[in-house]
Amino acid sequence: xxxPVRVAILGCAHRPHAWAYARALSASARARxxxxxxxxxxxxxSVADDFGATWTDDLPTLLRxxxxxxxxxxxxxxxxxxxxxxxxxxxxxVLCEKPIATSLxxxxxxxxxxxxxxxxxxxAFVSRFLPHVRTAKAALxxxxxxxxxxxxxxxxxxxxxxxxxxxWITTVEESGGGALIDHSVHLTDLVRHLTGREVRRVAxxxxxxLWDTDVEDCALLSLVLDDGTVVxxxxxxxxxxxxxxxxxxxxxxxxxxxxxxxxDLAESVQVVSPRLGAGLRLAGxxxxxxxxxxxxxxxxxxxxRPVSPSATGEDGLRALEVALAGYxxxxxxxxxVVVGGGPS
Amino acid sequence: xxxxxxxxxxxxxxxxxxxxxxxxxxxxxxxxxxxxPHVTKAEQLASTVGAAACADLDEVLxxxxxxxxxxxxxxxxxxxxxxxxxxxxxVLCEKPVARTLxxxxxxxxxxEAADTVVMIGHVSRFEPDHxxxxxxxxxxxxxxxxxxxxxxxxxxxxxxxxxxxxxxEESGGPLLDLxxxxxxxxxxVIGSPAVRVHAVAADSPAGPxxxxxxxxxxxxxxxxxxxxxxxxxxxxxxxAVVEIVGTDGxxxxxxxxxxxxxxxxxxxxxxxxxxxGERGYTRExxxxxxxxxxxxxxxxxxxxxxAATRTALAALHSLRxxxxxxxxxxxxx
Numbered sequence: 001x002x003x004p005v006r007v008a009i010l011g012c013a014h015r016p017h018a019w020a021y022a023r024a025l026s027a028s029a030r031a032r033x034x035x036x037x038x039x040x041x042x043x044x045x046s047v048a049d050d051f052g053a054t055w056t057d058d059l060p061t062l063l064r065x066x067x068x069x070x071x072x073x074x075x076x077x078x079x080x081x082x083x084x085x086x087x088x089x090x091x092x093x094v095l096c097e098k099p100i101a102t103s104l105x106x107x108x109x110x111x112x113x114x115x116x117x118x119x120x121x122x123x124a125f126v127s128r129f130l131p132h133v134r135t136a137k138a139a140l141x142x143x144x145x146x147x148x149x150x151x152x153x154x155x156x157x158x159x160x161x162x163x164x165x166x167x168w169i170t171t172v173e174e175s176g177g178g179a180l181i182d183h184s185v186h187l188t189d190l191v192r193h194l195t196g197r198e199v200r201r202v203a204x205x206x207x208x209x210l211w212d213t214d215v216e217d218c219a220l221l222s223l224v225l226d227d228g229t230v231v232x233x234x235x236x237x238x239x240x241x242x243x244x245x246x247x248x249x250x251x252x253x254x255x256x257x258x259x260x261x262x263x264d265l266a267e268s269v270q271v272v273s274p275r276l277g278a279g280l281r282l283a284g285x286x287x288x289x290x291x292x293x294x295x296x297x298x299x300x301x302x303x304x305r306p307v308s309p310s311a312t313g314e315d316g317l318r319a320l321e322v323a324l325a326g327y328x329x330x331x332x333x334x335x336x337v338v339v340g341g342g343p344s
Numbered sequence: 345x346x347x348x349x350x351x352x353x354x355x356x357x358x359x360x361x362x363x364x365x366x367x368x369x370x371x372x373x374x375x376x377x378x379x380x381p382h383v384t385k386a387e388q389l390a391s392t393v394g395a396a397a398c399a400d401l402d403e404v405l406x407x408x409x410x411x412x413x414x415x416x417x418x419x420x421x422x423x424x425x426x427x428x429x430x431x432x433x434x435v436l437c438e439k440p441v442a443r444t445l446x447x448x449x450x451x452x453x454x455x456e457a458a459d460t461v462v463m464i465g466h467v468s469r470f471e472p473d474h475x476x477x478x479x480x481x482x483x484x485x486x487x488x489x490x491x492x493x494x495x496x497x498x499x500x501x502x503x504x505x506x507x508x509x510x511x512x513e514e515s516g517g518p519l520l521d522l523x524x525x526x527x528x529x530x531x532x533v534i535g536s537p538a539v540r541v542h543a544v545a546a547d548s549p550a551g552p553x554x555x556x557x558x559x560x561x562x563x564x565x566x567x568x569x570x571x572x573x574x575x576x577x578x579x580x581x582x583x584a585v586v587e588i589v590g591t592d593g594x595x596x597x598x599x600x601x602x603x604x605x606x607x608x609x610x611x612x613x614x615x616x617x618x619x620x621g622e623r624g625y626t627r628e629x630x631x632x633x634x635x636x637x638x639x640x641x642x643x644x645x646x647x648x649x650x651a652a653t654r655t656a657l658a659a660l661h662s663l664r665x666x667x668x669x670x671x672x673x674x675x676x677x
Binding site for chain 1: 486490491495540543544545546547548549555557559561565566567569571575576577593666667668
């Protein structure tokens with residue numbers, strides 16, 4: 001097959017992501033957004049209508065559409081499994097929102113379903129596609145930094161609380177937890193992606209210290225990789241009200257022959273405007289990494305294999321394993337938890 | 345000059361120089377003696393202020409001093425501090441308080457029994473940036489502190505005599521030498537003692553465990569993260585990154601943004617406009633002298649310094665044990 005890959009969005013429960021992916025699919029020459037599925041008409045239409053796509057609540061009919069080639073799953077985390085399984089059964093390639101699932105059993109089942117169906121399973125670890133991360137990855141792969149000694153990564157945001165966010169994101173049964181699982185999977189994936197190593201030990205402190213929510217909003221993790229590299233992660237929902245930006249991401253790495261300090265806030269200008277609210281705001285001018293990620297997904301579909309730096313279901317499973325080990329550690333006085341790791 | 349405060353400095357290394365320069369900026373304070381077993385080092389530093397060069401504390405005391413700055417490697421702190429206190433001197437003891445918990449406790453006991461001022465040199469509390477952030481927290485501007493990160497990363501420091509910093513049994517490595525600052529600052533800002541610490545570390549060309557990460561839980565429930573490194577490239581310099589997250593706001597800064605600009609000269613020279621310089625040491629020594637003159641209290645109590653050193657020693661123990669350490673009951677290793 002040639003031409004744009006025909007893609008549908010499966011589930012809009014994570015509306016900000018579903019909407020951003022719909023926009024990126026519409027902007028990409030490699031993709032064509034054909035339909036948006038959600039059981040909730042208002043939610044589904046709020047994504048579909050902005051990009052001239054069709055909304056449907058009839059999933060079986062959508063999946064039987066002979067022209068459809070791939071789906072982007074953006075439903076609540078606890079429902080990823082059923083949607084991925086149905087898409088795989090219909091022979092469709094899948095890009096799944098992170099975290100992959102709320103349990104390792106669900107994640108493993110999703111990997112097996114896609115493997116048996118002969119379809120690709122990608123995970124939406126978009127940080128891999130940040131241009132500066134790609135530069136850092138190239139420097140590491142070239143050996144310019146020697147062996148990695150240690151890393152410190154942060155990815156913080158505002159709390160995804162109602163009414164601006166759906167309640168499921170802060171409901172353990174549907175999301176798997178709070179800030180720890182929400183943001184640590186991005187960081188864990190970057191650690192594995194950049195080092196090529198697996199996590200062996202995880203220790204974590206967590207707390208609900210900032211916001212009115214039932215899940216943890218603060219988390220600090222320390223990881224030990226299989227080569228002894230040590231890593232600290234801060235995935236907290238600690239961006240305060242009135243902050244000039246909504247999310248921050250930075251990566252600090254030291255190797256035996258060099259170091260990296262990377263901060264995504266650098267690509268912005270400072271704005272004071274009554275239209276943007278009170279005070280100083282940062283207006284980012286970074287390229288939208290969602291487009292690069294969806295381009296790579298579509299290219300992978302055409303080539304019949306995941307192209308670099310796409311993350312796969314296996315990557316999603318490993319990152320989930322570390323997050324769940326973090327919860328186990330936090331519940332046990334921050335004692336380190338050993339994870340199996342390694343290709344299964 | 346009959347009323348001038350007479351100062352003796354024991355140890356003539358990098359930090360001793362900071363102390364000497366800071367003392368000379370205060371009226372009616374005179375550095376009368378500088379001691380170091382390497383007499384040429386003592387002579388070099390002493391000559392900058394017209395002080396006598398001595399071989400040891402006994403010689404310094406024989407010159408008649410009111411206060412002693414203890415700037416030796418930490419394994420010598422206890423002996424020097426106890427002797428200076430026995431001689432009736434006020435003491436400013438550098439951090440970490442000691443290399444072992446037993447030595448730290450000796451210093452604390454002697455300080456509690458003494459009627460002179462004893463202060464631990466936690467200079468971070470006097471650095472203008474660190475002080476401003478702590479004052480903002482103390483004034484309630486960010487609510488209760490929930491999380492704090494303190495990172496100090498650098499290449500292996502080249503200044504230690506005979507390279508004692510490289511010998512972990514003497515220096516404790518960066519997790520003690522550098523992180524003692526971080527553990528003290530976090531506990532001071534949060535206003536609550538550390539109750540649990542867990543650390544992981546990796547080796548680098550600078551030596552074993554020269555990159556370390558520690559996670560701390562405080563009695564208030566707040567949590568802290570400490571990054572420390574001697575493993576970074578020389579060209580990168582010394583960097584600090586600090587973040588304090590409260591229930592009502594966040595305070596953060598780093599040395600990359602504390603940059604006052606630069607003066608570039610045609611010949612290729614650059615004069616960096618450093619907003620910090622030696623302001624921390626100047627203010628630290630001024631606070632010490634003020635406390636000595638007014639009869640106390642100590643600007644950085646020995647108990648606070650011992651708490652930070654104990655947290656750092658427990659973090660080192662955590663590396664070996666592979667487990668977190670319960671600071672409410674830990675008695676040293």
